[in-house]
Amino acid sequence: MNQALTRREFLSHSLAGGALVVAAPLLGVATGRPIGVAHATGYQALSLLAKIHPDNNITFYYPSPEMGQGVDTSLASLFIEELGGDIDLVSVEPMPYLIERNAEGELQAAAVPQFAGGSTSISRNFPLLREAGAGVKQLLLQAAAEQSGQPIKQLRADKSYIVSDKGDRWSFGSLAAAAAQQSLPDDFKAELTPRDKWQVIGQHRKSAQLEKIVTGQPLYGMDIDYPGAKVALVARSPYLDGQVKSLDDSKARALPGVHAVVQLPRPPLDKYYSYLAAGVAVLTDDFWTAKKARDLLEIEWDQGPHSEESTDSLDQQCRSLLKGKGQIVRDDGDLGEALRKAHKVIRHTYQLPTISHAQLEPQNCIAHVEKERCTVIGPFQSPGGAGRAASAITGLDRLQIDVRYTRLGGGFGRRLSSDHAAEAVTISQLSGMPVKLIWTREDDLAHDFYRPMGHHEMIAAVDKKGGITGWAQRLAGRPKYYRRDGVKPEELFGADIYVDDFPAALVKNLQYEYMPAESGLPQGSWRAPAHTANAFVVQSFLDEIAEQTGQDPLQLRLDLLGKPQQLDYSGHGGPVFDTGRMAQVLKSAAERADWGRDMPPGHAQGLAVHFTFGGYCAQVAEVERLARDRFKVHYVSAAIDVGTVINPNGVIAQVEGGINDGLSTAIGQQILVRGGRVTTDNFDTYRMLRIADSVPKIDVIVVDSDAPSAGAGEMATPPLAPAVANALRRAGGQRLRAQPFRSA
Amino acid sequence: MVKFKVNGQSVAFDGDGSTPLLWYLRDNLKLTGTKFGCGIGSCGACTVHLDGKAARSCSLPVSALAGRQINTIESLATDGQLSPVQQAWIEHDVPQCGYCQAGQIMAVTDFLKSNPNPSDADIDTKLSNLCRCGTYTRMRTAIHHAAKLQRKAGGAA
Structure with missing residues (x-):
């Protein structure tokens, strides 16, 4: 990977307005070339990476969309570390989205990937941005050497100055013009700063855009004004896969300020979704007019193929499926034999509900379809996905689509899908007007790519000493991959059971079994996708085994992990699952919480651990049982190992937020369906955590590690629910095997 | 009109x-x-x-x-001077996505007028704005910090 980045083409730079403008070339994606391999045909377009201004300030253009995970801050640190820049002089802006087509007609995307999902922004950018920083430093050093006549070996970069052994100092800004005239030597090879000399990476940094946020600056898609854009609201089919049977829009059209009413046909049922639902869009001058106009639409709905579906029917379907046989997706040893020979067989079933992303900024998107081009602006986790959607709808070439991403008022996987872009582009195309599509909260909860529900039957064979000799996880649930392009029926399990997940390879006789359920609910990625479900069932079940065999939950897990070893892990976050790193976070979290200490009556500790996307997180929750099904989580100690840490403060923030998110989900969230429509409509019925129920004290231990950096956005959510359920049981409460924990 | x-x-x-x-x-x-x-x-x-x-x-x-x-x-900021609540939010790096934070800051600013030295129980009973990112733990610390800043500045004005 590094070879290509030593080429002089890596950095193109120019002088604009007295600033040194740093840009990175585009790299082939259509051909599947690994990121970082330069393309032989050269570059016509360049991704804007940074500007060094004459006043010595630096603008860094962060390549991955920012949704609260802190990449605008951590990615800047990577570049600035190797540049030798002063991080306090840096402001950040989103990198303009850019692709081009090479001489062979292949699409090329930015060298630095413009995508936020799967906790990958850090790992993909780690080498690229550092080498870019080193390249720019070299240009500044060359400029200073040429100007001063001093040998380059006697110069070094220090906090946005080039300093010489003689004691001269030149600001980066004063060298910007001269550096723009320099080029990197053909044989230039970036020498990256060794870890023990890092000054920026590994330091606590606050969020780069804090002041803009606390003063209410317009940062989000919802805040963007586009010239001439009409506000569009859509009355979507409340019935899953329903469509418009008849429409009377005369009253809506009669309302002053209504410019158009257009119908969105139902997306094909045998393909992956473009937008989510059939509907009728009203285009108006402002939101309130749109809301009133939408309420005036008289629509009769064809209730579609799922009108009998309900939450109860889906649960019933899963119960029936579990009585039959499914697809065995992992089969180690001889589970049947292990169960026959077992001293004890333990068997329990757990339930996870359908949940919604409920990112606080409702879906929105600006689209303007013109004859030869199309503009799409919005909160996208995948700007490329928005561009593909716009291209597919308009028939325009990808290069005619101008995609701009804003800060996201939350992502959580919701905006990995680009249905909001597809819907806005469709409305603009049908109406011939630029549009600003806004969803209401009711729209957002009723139309989502939900986290799949599922029923998990867990079976363990245990020997006389309490050792686990057999393990089965049988999942009947709604596949996330339902309706995905190119996914064969036998591959449907792949996003719901990760075949190498703990405790695979640690229990000799082990089976994972999958039974897909039918439903009209669209499914998608929800922060740490199926890990939120699997960690809950696996970690709860381990505690049930511990309880029934009289073992300490911590010791049982450590025994199961055994001596440190690296196991193959084929899923996302692989290729290795390190049992030693998992044991270490368990021990660290337990030690910080003083695991096993005496607790007041009604209080107890519970623990859980999980491996997700290359990171390890263990948590000990201290919980107090209150009346009925109420409880209070007083404290959580969490240990996280995400490899090399760029910004410890950012990791800690993600763990704290992930813990409260996990608690929020476990306590109260559930999307309900009745008569083929989602009946949960706003935050009054979709109950999310408020400060009163949040965890007042969280200790986060960031385990220092030389392992590759893994990002931290998703690891802390999965362990929380089982840690709390385990604590409640140890406090003398009922074993909670179904989320949400609190009845409505 | x-x-x-x-x-x-x-x-x-x-x-x-x-x-x-x-x-x-x-x-x-x-x-x-x-x-x-x-x-x-x-x-x-x-x-x-x-x-x-x-x-x-x-x-x-x-x-x-x-x-x-x-x-x-x-x-909320006057003459370029951030309010105590805004300062505390920066000091404790509260926001993640940030979308709810303007509302949180406005709610807390009013809350501190009638609760210049709030307890955790006051916070729990009187503040109910939703933060989807779960920044509540830092928010609680920042609220206490803002209260201190305001008391230092001479009252809860």
Whole structure:
């Protein structure tokens, strides 16, 4: 990977307005070339990476969309570390989205990937941005050497100055013009700063855009004004896969300020979704007019193929499926034999509900379809996905689509899908007007790519000493991959059971079994996708085994992990699952919480651990049982190992937020369906955590590690629910095997 | 015609009086710091000050505002000086996605006027704005810090 980045083409730079403008070339994606391999045909377009201004300030253009995970801050640190820049002089802006087509007609995307999902922004950018920083430093050093006549070996970069052994100092800004005239030597090879000399990476940094946020600056898609854009609201089919049977829009059209009413046909049922639902869009001058106009639409709905579906029917379907046989997706040893020979067989079933992303900024998107081009602006986790959607709808070439991403008022996987872009582009195309599509909260909860529900039957064979000799996880649930392009029926399990997940390879006789359920609910990625479900069932079940065999939950897990070893892990976050790193976070979290200490009556500790996307997180929750099904989580100690840490403060923030998110989900969230429509409509019925129920004290231990950096956005959510359920049981409460924990 | 004040400026609205203040601020005045989250006064992302008291502007019709004073997040810093709550939010690096935070800050600013030295129980019973990112743990620390800053500055003004 590094070879290509030593080429002089890596950095193109120019002088604009007295600033040194740093840009990175585009790299082939259509051909599947690994990121970082330069393309032989050269570059016509360049991704804007940074500007060094004459006043010595630096603008860094962060390549991955920012949704609260802190990449605008951590990615800047990577570049600035190797540049030798002063991080306090840096402001950040989103990198303009850019692709081009090479001489062979292949699409090329930015060298630095413009995508936020799967906790990958850090790992993909780690080498690229550092080498870019080193390249720019070299240009500044060359400029200073040429100007001063001093040998380059006697110069070094220090906090946005080039300093010489003689004691001269030149600001980066004063060298910007001269550096723009320099080029990197053909044989230039970036020498990256060794870890023990890092000054920026590994330091606590606050969020780069804090002041803009606390003063209410317009940062989000919802805040963007586009010239001439009409506000569009859509009355979507409340019935899953329903469509418009008849429409009377005369009253809506009669309302002053209504410019158009257009119908969105139902997306094909045998393909992956473009937008989510059939509907009728009203285009108006402002939101309130749109809301009133939408309420005036008289629509009769064809209730579609799922009108009998309900939450109860889906649960019933899963119960029936579990009585039959499914697809065995992992089969180690001889589970049947292990169960026959077992001293004890333990068997329990757990339930996870359908949940919604409920990112606080409702879906929105600006689209303007013109004859030869199309503009799409919005909160996208995948700007490329928005561009593909716009291209597919308009028939325009990808290069005619101008995609701009804003800060996201939350992502959580919701905006990995680009249905909001597809819907806005469709409305603009049908109406011939630029549009600003806004969803209401009711729209957002009723139309989502939900986290799949599922029923998990867990079976363990245990020997006389309490050792686990057999393990089965049988999942009947709604596949996330339902309706995905190119996914064969036998591959449907792949996003719901990760075949190498703990405790695979640690229990000799082990089976994972999958039974897909039918439903009209669209499914998608929800922060740490199926890990939120699997960690809950696996970690709860381990505690049930511990309880029934009289073992300490911590010791049982450590025994199961055994001596440190690296196991193959084929899923996302692989290729290795390190049992030693998992044991270490368990021990660290337990030690910080003083695991096993005496607790007041009604209080107890519970623990859980999980491996997700290359990171390890263990948590000990201290919980107090209150009346009925109420409880209070007083404290959580969490240990996280995400490899090399760029910004410890950012990791800690993600763990704290992930813990409260996990608690929020476990306590109260559930999307309900009745008569083929989602009946949960706003935050009054979709109950999310408020400060009163949040965890007042969280200790986060960031385990220092030389392992590759893994990002931290998703690891802390999965362990929380089982840690709390385990604590409640140890406090003398009922074993909670179904989320949400609190009845409505 | 309804006349009232927004951030000290006199405004007059002669449109549909049922228009929620939130959308008047965002669509007419282009003051987008006040956010749309739920539209039913549940999440508090739209919190502004109505005659100095926290109010959820998504559920406040403009027709009810005659002669009232509205203040939004855009007016909280005075002469470039951030308010104690804003300073505390920066000190403790509270926001993640940040979308709810203007509303949180407006709610906490009012809360501290009547609770200059709040307990955790005061916070739990009197603050209910939703933060989807779960920044509550830092928020609690920042609220106590802001209270301290205000007391230092001489009262809860």
